[in-house]
Amino acid sequence: MRAAHMTTTAARALPDEFTLDHLDHLESEAIHIFREVAGEFERPVILFSGGKDSVVMVHLALKAFAPGQLPFALLHVDTGHNFPEVLDYRDATVERLGVRLVVAHVQDYIDDGRLRERPDGTRNPLQTVPLLDAIEAGKFDAVFGGGRRDEEKARAKERVFSLRDSFGAWDPRRQRPELWDLYNGKHAPGEHVRVFPLSNWTELDVWRYIEREGIALPDLYYAHEREVFARDGMWLSAGDWGGPKDTERVETRMVRYRTVGDMSCTGAVDSAATDVAGVILELAASRLTERGATRADDRMSEAAMEDRKKQGYF
Amino acid sequence: MTATHEADAAVTLATSDDPAPAHRHELLRLATAGSVDDGKSTLVGRLLYDTKSVLADQLDAVERVSRERGLDAADLALLTDGLRAEREQGITIDVAYRYFSTATRSYVLADTPGHVQYTRNMVTGASTAELALILIDARHGVVEQTRRHLAVTGLLGVRHVAVAVNKMDLVDWSQERFSEIVAEFSRHATRFGIDDVVAVPVSALFGDNVVDRTDRAGWYTGPTLLEHLESVPVGTDPSAQPLRMPVQYVIRPQSAEHRDYRGYAGRLASGVVRPGDEVTVLPGGARTTVAGIDRARADGSLESLDVAFAPQSVVLRLTDDLDVSRGDLLAAADEPSLTTRNLSGTVAVLSERPLRQRDRVLLRVGTRTVRALVDDVVDQLDIATMEQQTAPDGLALNAIGRVRIRLADDIAIDDYRALRRTGAFLLIDDADGSTLAAGMADAPDRSIGEGI
Numbered sequence: 001m002r003a004a005h006m007t008t009t010a011a012r013a014l015p016d017e018f019t020l021d022h023l024d025h026l027e028s029e030a031i032h033i034f035r036e037v038a039g040e041f042e043r044p045v046i047l048f049s050g051g052k053d054s055v056v057m058v059h060l061a062l063k064a065f066a067p068g069q070l071p072f073a074l075l076h077v078d079t080g081h082n083f084p085e086v087l088d089y090r091d092a093t094v095e096r097l098g099v100r101l102v103v104a105h106v107q108d109y110i111d112d113g114r115l116r117e118r119p120d121g122t123r124n125p126l127q128t129v130p131l132l133d134a135i136e137a138g139k140f141d142a143v144f145g146g147g148r149r150d151e152e153k154a155r156a157k158e159r160v161f162s163l164r165d166s167f168g169a170w171d172p173r174r175q176r177p178e179l180w181d182l183y184n185g186k187h188a189p190g191e192h193v194r195v196f197p198l199s200n201w202t203e204l205d206v207w208r209y210i211e212r213e214g215i216a217l218p219d220l221y222y223a224h225e226r227e228v229f230a231r232d233g234m235w236l237s238a239g240d241w242g243g244p245k246d247t248e249r250v251e252t253r254m255v256r257y258r259t260v261g262d263m264s265c266t267g268a269v270d271s272a273a274t275d276v277a278g279v280i281l282e283l284a285a286s287r288l289t290e291r292g293a294t295r296a297d298d299r300m301s302e303a304a305m306e307d308r309k310k311q312g313y314f
Numbered sequence: 315m316t317a318t319h320e321a322d323a324a325v326t327l328a329t330s331d332d333p334a335p336a337h338r339h340e341l342l343r344l345a346t347a348g349s350v351d352d353g354k355s356t357l358v359g360r361l362l363y364d365t366k367s368v369l370a371d372q373l374d375a376v377e378r379v380s381r382e383r384g385l386d387a388a389d390l391a392l393l394t395d396g397l398r399a400e401r402e403q404g405i406t407i408d409v410a411y412r413y414f415s416t417a418t419r420s421y422v423l424a425d426t427p428g429h430v431q432y433t434r435n436m437v438t439g440a441s442t443a444e445l446a447l448i449l450i451d452a453r454h455g456v457v458e459q460t461r462r463h464l465a466v467t468g469l470l471g472v473r474h475v476a477v478a479v480n481k482m483d484l485v486d487w488s489q490e491r492f493s494e495i496v497a498e499f500s501r502h503a504t505r506f507g508i509d510d511v512v513a514v515p516v517s518a519l520f521g522d523n524v525v526d527r528t529d530r531a532g533w534y535t536g537p538t539l540l541e542h543l544e545s546v547p548v549g550t551d552p553s554a555q556p557l558r559m560p561v562q563y564v565i566r567p568q569s570a571e572h573r574d575y576r577g578y579a580g581r582l583a584s585g586v587v588r589p590g591d592e593v594t595v596l597p598g599g600a601r602t603t604v605a606g607i608d609r610a611r612a613d614g615s616l617e618s619l620d621v622a623f624a625p626q627s628v629v630l631r632l633t634d635d636l637d638v639s640r641g642d643l644l645a646a647a648d649e650p651s652l653t654t655r656n657l658s659g660t661v662a663v664l665s666e667r668p669l670r671q672r673d674r675v676l677l678r679v680g681t682r683t684v685r686a687l688v689d690d691v692v693d694q695l696d697i698a699t700m701e702q703q704t705a706p707d708g709l710a711l712n713a714i715g716r717v718r719i720r721l722a723d724d725i726a727i728d729d730y731r732a733l734r735r736t737g738a739f740l741l742i743d744d745a746d747g748s749t750l751a752a753g754m755a756d757a758p759d760r761s762i763g764e765g766i
Contacts (some may be wrong), residue, residue, distance in 0.1 A: 015551060019549065022339050028625055032627050035627070067608070180735060184747065
């Protein structure tokens, strides 16, 4: 035992030629997870919204199976209030890759009365039912999500393989301990497993990887002029979804989005970052988390995410 | 948590907003272990706060809740409280993962609760950790829980241990008290085969010696806790270990461009591989040669590598047209794993369902799952006395003991103490799919009775 620090033989540094940097580690871990799912499940699907985390997931999945084809379909829950440029990006990606995209529409559920519009106009919580229906209809047994443990307190306890019952519900007490890199994907008929290959990535890791790999994102992730108005301390985009109200003043500002979700609850931040390097600099200096800065859905209560997850949310 | 403190942190700690240095940015995985009320949540909160990994909105939330609870200062322990169920009951029910980074390293911290009944979580956190951070309350010294943490750390093969002797402010920063604790801890660590141990006297509450050096203990000349974490060597030299790569998936594009392509996708569990290396396909035993190593570039095109090493994910092509599929293990031909239908090892029970003699379960090792029968529960480890006891009723949740297992089919497995990834196994309940136990295989010559 050493009370002070010194180098011992047990503590030798690795030869440089066999050292990986942290992005290489994270990439290798994620590729391993995609291949485990391909090997253990019948019908996996990737949740793909065109948001940066889902774009990185698809990039990693392509690398995992090259030179073979992507052995998964993509699934998107369209709230009806999505940013049009993100939907365009989604469709262009699907066409480029030649993969199958399944879209579940929240609007269909509102139109036929299965879901009711909330008084605050936010549609994020309404995505759960269409998501679960799409998983059941597609008989998907593994569903990849872009969730990261650094995002939110309830996510910090999430497994890489997260078991959901036939109602899609997440029971924190029923989750399996995950040891080494031995993922246990056993599930009963009707149950499915949510898989989070980016579990150990932080927001900054995602951006550094986007920079390293030269991954293209929807333009709204970079600073641009936009008509916005202030609500709950966030800049919201004016649009068909119901904003702004009469008392809310619209102005044009240089902004970018840190997360991309439903327009009704996703805010933009003031930004001068017009490229990846600029975004990384801004993030490193930021004093707010991405969800704290831009997501009204997580501000509803202290346990907002925990409650949504228990009901089968992403 | 004063403004002065924040300013100190800014000058002494290079945070992630500094430009990347010339050397590689490394990744260190660590697991925490502490007993109830020894200040582990506060210490983890302090590490996050003083490395500026806590952002303003998270801190606002902590300060708001602290005020609501009538506390004078922000309770940093609240930063690591996760679920409402836990907050209401004031407990931590599971492993939570935390992330922080400095100019040189990114850290993945598995934060495991300290309650006696949660050995299961410590085993889980330690399974992927290279360093165990063990907390000791300076007033109480080494307690039964500390010995349990050391036992798990040694059993799981965690190579480095950092001891934070916390609440030093409550023993007046006594050098004598610190030395006593270090001496006692050292005796136990040796018993568990742990030789790389560094102890740091800290006060997590005041931030002394966690990230920033304190002036309250002039006698201490060692590193602060973070300085130590920054300098611990990460990783195992892959060139010192034989090649192991469990086959995860067979890639057969059958496209015009890659008509006859057949590649075996996997993540190297240990070792180094080069084209021309001879490998054995286990458990079958066929020998062949590595024809090529492929990996996708960012643009999707294929790149051929001269060398790959653990823990890289790659695709291997083999010279011979063999029947290789998921569940097989590619191993260095001159140093293969053991192929067997009988194995012995130590297990930690993770499930409410106890593990008993004659239980029929599934055994998972690498990418292979086979049916298994628990031939014998040999004994159980009594953590308090560190003695082996008989286990006539099997092993209950959180128990650690030795078992002998018979398999319906051959597997390839290694001695866990030599090769962690390919010596580790899970026992799974065939009926409901739950993970029953985590296992660490013995070396053949250490196995019990007939076995291997």
